[in-house]
Amino acid sequence: MTLLEIFPSLRAAMAPRLDPAVWPITTGHDDRGRIRVGGVALDDIADQYGTPTYVLDEDDVRHRCHAYRTAFPEAEIAYAAKALLIRAVADWVTREGLSLDVCSDGELAVALSAGVDPGRIILHGNAKPAAELRAAVSAGVGRIVVDSHTEIRLLSSLAQRRQKVLVRATPGIDIHGHSAVTTGIDDQKFGFPLTDGHLDAAVRLVLEQPNLELVGLHCHLGSQISDSSLFATAVERIVAQMGRIRREHGVILTHLNLGGGHAVPYLPGDPELDLTGLARVVDDALDDACARNRFPRPALTLEPGRAIVARAGVTLYRVLSIKTVRDGRTFVAVDGGMSDNPRVALYGARYDIAVANRHPTGAHTAMTVVGRHCEAGDVIARDVLLPTDLHPGDVLAVPCTGAYHHSLSSSYNAVGRPPVVAARDGRTRQLIRRETVADLMAREAGL
Numbered sequence: 001m002t003l004l005e006i007f008p009s010l011r012a013a014m015a016p017r018l019d020p021a022v023w024p025i026t027t028g029h030d031d032r033g034r035i036r037v038g039g040v041a042l043d044d045i046a047d048q049y050g051t052p053t054y055v056l057d058e059d060d061v062r063h064r065c066h067a068y069r070t071a072f073p074e075a076e077i078a079y080a081a082k083a084l085l086i087r088a089v090a091d092w093v094t095r096e097g098l099s100l101d102v103c104s105d106g107e108l109a110v111a112l113s114a115g116v117d118p119g120r121i122i123l124h125g126n127a128k129p130a131a132e133l134r135a136a137v138s139a140g141v142g143r144i145v146v147d148s149h150t151e152i153r154l155l156s157s158l159a160q161r162r163q164k165v166l167v168r169a170t171p172g173i174d175i176h177g178h179s180a181v182t183t184g185i186d187d188q189k190f191g192f193p194l195t196d197g198h199l200d201a202a203v204r205l206v207l208e209q210p211n212l213e214l215v216g217l218h219c220h221l222g223s224q225i226s227d228s229s230l231f232a233t234a235v236e237r238i239v240a241q242m243g244r245i246r247r248e249h250g251v252i253l254t255h256l257n258l259g260g261g262h263a264v265p266y267l268p269g270d271p272e273l274d275l276t277g278l279a280r281v282v283d284d285a286l287d288d289a290c291a292r293n294r295f296p297r298p299a300l301t302l303e304p305g306r307a308i309v310a311r312a313g314v315t316l317y318r319v320l321s322i323k324t325v326r327d328g329r330t331f332v333a334v335d336g337g338m339s340d341n342p343r344v345a346l347y348g349a350r351y352d353i354a355v356a357n358r359h360p361t362g363a364h365t366a367m368t369v370v371g372r373h374c375e376a377g378d379v380i381a382r383d384v385l386l387p388t389d390l391h392p393g394d395v396l397a398v399p400c401t402g403a404y405h406h407s408l409s410s411s412y413n414a415v416g417r418p419p420v421v422a423a424r425d426g427r428t429r430q431l432i433r434r435e436t437v438a439d440l441m442a443r444e445a446g447l
C-alpha cells in the first residue's frame with residue numbers, strides 16, 4: 001500500500017500547482033487529487049454533461065465585477081457582452097452593478113430577455129443594419145455609439161425621441177498588439193480619426209440631427225492592453241477634442257467612454273492590467289486634461305469584457321487518442337478543437353492545460369494537444385507538459401476560456417457547440433445546452 005492510498009488528503013497537497021492568475025478563483029483539488037471548480041470536480045461535470053464542455057465559475061465573474069466597482073467607484077463599468085453573453089451572465093453582472101455593452105440585435109435581445117434595464121445598455125458596431133437600430137430605439141437603449149455618416153442620418157430618421165449618442169473616435173494610439181484587435185489606430189475600420197477633420201465632420205453631422213443628442217465621445221484602443229499609460233494618452237487626446245467641440249460648437253460633452261481591452265494572463269507570468277494602477281493613471285490624466293482644457297470632468301465609462309469573464313471559464317475535453325510522429329512530437333487528440341476555441345488559429349493564442357480527472361504523479365513530457373477538426377492548424381495547446389501516462393479517456397482542462405470562446409464558437413465540420421455549465425457552492429447549472437446534430441439539421445430546408 002502506498003502513502004497516498006493510506007493518506008488520500010496527501011494527493012491534494014501534492015497536486016500540481018494551478019496558477020491562480022489563470023485558473024478560476026474557486027479552483028482547488030479534492031481528496032482524490034481531481035481538479036475542482038465552484039466546489040465540483042471537473043471530472044464529474046465531464047461525466048454528467050459530456051465533453052467538450054465550457055465550465056463557468058460564477059463566483060469568479062462576480063469577484064471581477066466587484067474588483068472593478070471597488071477600483072472605479074465613480075465610473076460606469078459596462079460589461080462588453082461580446083466576450084460572453086448568456087442570460088445568466090447578463091443577470092450576474094448587472095446585479096453586481098455593471099451596465100452592458102452590446103454590439104448586435106441578437107446580443108440586445110439576450111440582454112433584454114434577461115431583464116437588463118435598456119437605459120443601461122450601450123449599442124456599438126461599425127456597421128449596424130437598419131433593423132438593429134430600429135430594435136435599439138424601440139427598446140429605449142440608453143446610448144448608441146455612432147460609427148458612420150450613413151448611420152448618423154439613418155438613426156436620426158428612426159429615432160422616436162431624442163436618442164443619446166456618442167461618436168466613436170480613433171485617437172491614433174497603437175497598442176502594438178495583434179492587428180486583429182488593434183482598434184485605436186487610424187488605418188482600421190472603426191471610428192473617426194481625430195486627424196484631417198474626420199471626427200469633426202461626424203460631430204457636426206450629429207449636431208445637425210434634430211433627433212440625436214450628442215452626449216460624448218467613445219474610443220476603444222484594442223485588446224490585451226497591460227500598459228495603463230495608453231489609456232492616459234487616450235484621455236488626453238479625447239478631452240482635448242471635447243474642449244475644441246465646446247469652443248467651436250458651444251456643446252459640453254458629458255460622457256467619456258474609454259472602451260475595454262484590459263489584459264488578462266492566459267499563461268502563468270503573462271502580463272495583466274493592474275486595475276488600481278489604471279484607476280490612478282486615468283484619474284490623474286482626467287484631472288490634467290480637464291484643467292488644461294478648462295473642461296468640466298466628464299462621466300467615465302469603461303467596457304471590460306475579457307477581464308470580467310476570461311478567468312471564470314475552463315473548457316473540458318476528453319482525450320481520444322495519442323500518437324507520436326517521426327520527429328518525436330506527441331499529439332494528444334481531444335474531442336473538441338477549433339470549433340470551440342478558434343483563438344489559437346486566429347491569434348496564435350497560448351494556453352495552460354492540466355489533467356483534471358486524477359492526480360498525475362509520474363514523469364511529464366512536452367505534448368501538443370490538437371482538436372478533431374479537418375485542419376492541421378486545429379491546435380489547442382502546443383508543447384505543453386503532460387504526464388507520460390496520459391491515456392484515452394483522461395479529462396483535460398484548459399483554463400482562461402471564459403471570454404471569446406463560447407461567443408466565437410462555430411459548428412465547423414457539423415460538430416455541435418458545447419454546453420455552458422455554471423458551477424457554484426458544490427452545484428452545477430446548465431446555462432446553455434449542447435448543440436445537437438438535430439439542431440444543425442433543423443436549419444436545413446430539405447431536398
Ligand SMILES: Cc1ncc(COP(=O)(O)O)c(C=O)c1O
Nearest residue numbers: 080220223260261303304305306
Ligand atoms: C467597443 C468595445 N468595447 C469593449 C470591448 C471589450 O474588449 P475586451 O474584451 O478586450 O475587454 C471591445 C472588444 O472588441 C470593443 O470593441
